[in-house]
Amino acid sequence: MTALDRVITGGEVLLPDGLHRVDLGIADGRVAGLYSPGSAPGATDRVDATGKTVLPGIVDIHFHVRAPAYPERGTVLSETRAAAAGGVTTLFEMPISKPCCSTPGEFARRRDHFRDNAVIDFALYAAPGDLTEASRDRMLDLGAIAFKIFTTPAPANRADEFDGLAFPDEADQLRALTLLAGTGRPVVVHAESAGLLAHFEAQAKALDPGDAATHGLSRPAICEAVAVAKLLAMNITAQAKLHIAHVTSAETVQVLRGFAGTSDFTAETCPQYLFATEQDVRRAGVYAKVNPPIRHQADQDALWQAIADGVINYVTTDHAPFSRAEKQAAEGDFPAAPPGVPGIEFILPAMLDAVAQGRLNLKRAHDLICANGAKRYGLYPFKGALMPGSAADVTLVDLASETVLSSDMLHTHAREVAHLFAGRSLRGRVCQTILKGRTVFLDGDVTGPQGAGEFVTPPPEHDAQIAVAAG
Ligand SMILES: [Zn+2]
Numbered sequence: 001m002t003a004l005d006r007v008i009t010g011g012e013v014l015l016p017d018g019l020h021r022v023d024l025g026i027a028d029g030r031v032a033g034l035y036s037p038g039s040a041p042g043a044t045d046r047v048d049a050t051g052k053t054v055l056p057g058i059v060d061i062h063f064h065v066r067a068p069a070y071p072e073r074g075t076v077l078s079e080t081r082a083a084a085a086g087g088v089t090t091l092f093e094m095p096i097s098k099p100c101c102s103t104p105g106e107f108a109r110r111r112d113h114f115r116d117n118a119v120i121d122f123a124l125y126a127a128p129g130d131l132t133e134a135s136r137d138r139m140l141d142l143g144a145i146a147f148k149i150f151t152t153p154a155p156a157n158r159a160d161e162f163d164g165l166a167f168p169d170e171a172d173q174l175r176a177l178t179l180l181a182g183t184g185r186p187v188v189v190h191a192e193s194a195g196l197l198a199h200f201e202a203q204a205k206a207l208d209p210g211d212a213a214t215h216g217l218s219r220p221a222i223c224e225a226v227a228v229a230k231l232l233a234m235n236i237t238a239q240a241k242l243h244i245a246h247v248t249s250a251e252t253v254q255v256l257r258g259f260a261g262t263s264d265f266t267a268e269t270c271p272q273y274l275f276a277t278e279q280d281v282r283r284a285g286v287y288a289k290v291n292p293p294i295r296h297q298a299d300q301d302a303l304w305q306a307i308a309d310g311v312i313n314y315v316t317t318d319h320a321p322f323s324r325a326e327k328q329a330a331e332g333d334f335p336a337a338p339p340g341v342p343g344i345e346f347i348l349p350a351m352l353d354a355v356a357q358g359r360l361n362l363k364r365a366h367d368l369i370c371a372n373g374a375k376r377y378g379l380y381p382f383k384g385a386l387m388p389g390s391a392a393d394v395t396l397v398d399l400a401s402e403t404v405l406s407s408d409m410l411h412t413h414a415r416e417v418a419h420l421f422a423g424r425s426l427r428g429r430v431c432q433t434i435l436k437g438r439t440v441f442l443d444g445d446v447t448g449p450q451g452a453g454e455f456v457t458p459p460p461e462h463d464a465q466i467a468v469a470a471g
Contacts, residue, residue: 011049012054067079076118101125123456148245266313267311341417342415392434
């Protein structure tokens with residue numbers, strides 16, 4: 001038997017079939033075994049989890065740091081430290097960077113940059129770039145976890161960040177879906193209709209730029225619903241492994257319901273849509289501007305219902321830090337403000353709070369931010385589960401204690417613009433984060449070293465065999 005390096009003892013552990021009072025043995029960065037309490041063979045290092053709940057580390061499939069570009073907004077080091085503090089052990093970085101991560105060369109450069117700096121594990125999305133098979137295959141060889149496209153045009157003055165990523169032309173969207181259908185990797189789409197956006201943005205020019213409602217009216221829910229409906233219709237033919245990013249509205253939920261069973265598609269939403277409404281945007285101003293916009297109570301209710309019904313099975317952060325100067329310069333001017341909020345330290349306490357409120361059970365809440373993503377992207381059960389052979393990525397939480405969101409307690413470089421959820425008191429607290437057996441966050445302090453994180457790709461065969469071995 002392998003000697004254990006570490007044992008997590010005394011806690012309740014979330015296994016694929018629910019909570020169990022077991023001890024978790026770790027060897028060589030992996031889960032070596034599950035033992036009845038107190039019966040694990042001797043290990044030099046014991047983590048006392050008494051009173052805590054032991055979860056598989058969170059897998060966030062939608063994250064932006066944009067590095068190595070824009071270090072003033074946050075770096076791989078600062079934002080993966082924040083992720084560790086949020087109980088996240090694996091993040092999937094989106095391809096927006098300067099230049100866009102739409103060429104093999106840029107992909108390799110970003111991969112190396114993340115390897116040198118990340119405190120937790122990471123995967124990288126590729127943008128499909130020139131839509132050729134050659135470029136697609138090179139991205140797969142380099143280890144792209146999946147592909148991302150936008151149905152919207154590049155924002156003003158950001159053409160290079162969206163080159164090979166933004167495909168407002170429907171023929172290009174269909175080409176992308178068809179090109180990527182055979183890869184076995186998901187195609188994630190930011191879906192808002194370019195034509196309708198242009199129309200509503202033009203109309204919104206007559207409105208007060210400082211009013212939070214103006215942003216919502218410039219990108220109403222119909223823009224999202226129409227784009228999603230078109231993509232789902234195209235995918236009846238293309239049959240790509242389609243994933244709709246950040247669903248915000250009741251209309252889009254209705255579209256998702258209508259297309260059920262017509263192709264292999266999934267959809268996510270984010271805490272900013274589940275835990276905030278336009279009222280919160282009024283209070284926080286441009287610091288709460290995101291695209292698509294945060295909407296109304298009826299939309300929030302529809303999203304929770306979609307989660308209850310299994311229409312939406314993923315909750316992601318869409319973490320997107322901006323500098324204080326950038327948000328400050330656009331105060332009172334929603335159209336000019338950069339879109340994005342830093343949410344990586346909010347997602348887990350927020351979902352735990354939803355459990356405490358009785359909205360959903362712990363397993364479902366956790367699956368939405370962990371196992372479901374790991375499964376959809378081919379990483380499960382190496383990531384997203386605690387079973388023999390899985391990565392020893394573990395988050396210890398205290399369900400009974402509170403997290404009070406404030407800029408002081410946040411680790412993100414964007415803590416000064418994190419106004420959307422500031423002051424919220426949530427039931428549930430992240431106590432410790434363990435990456436492949438090593439503690440990277442403990443009681444408020446990030447301890448994981450720069451470069452501890454590894455690049456993650458859909459696993460080679462020996463990892464796929466864990467599922468078989470673990471039954
Ligand atoms: Zn995003």
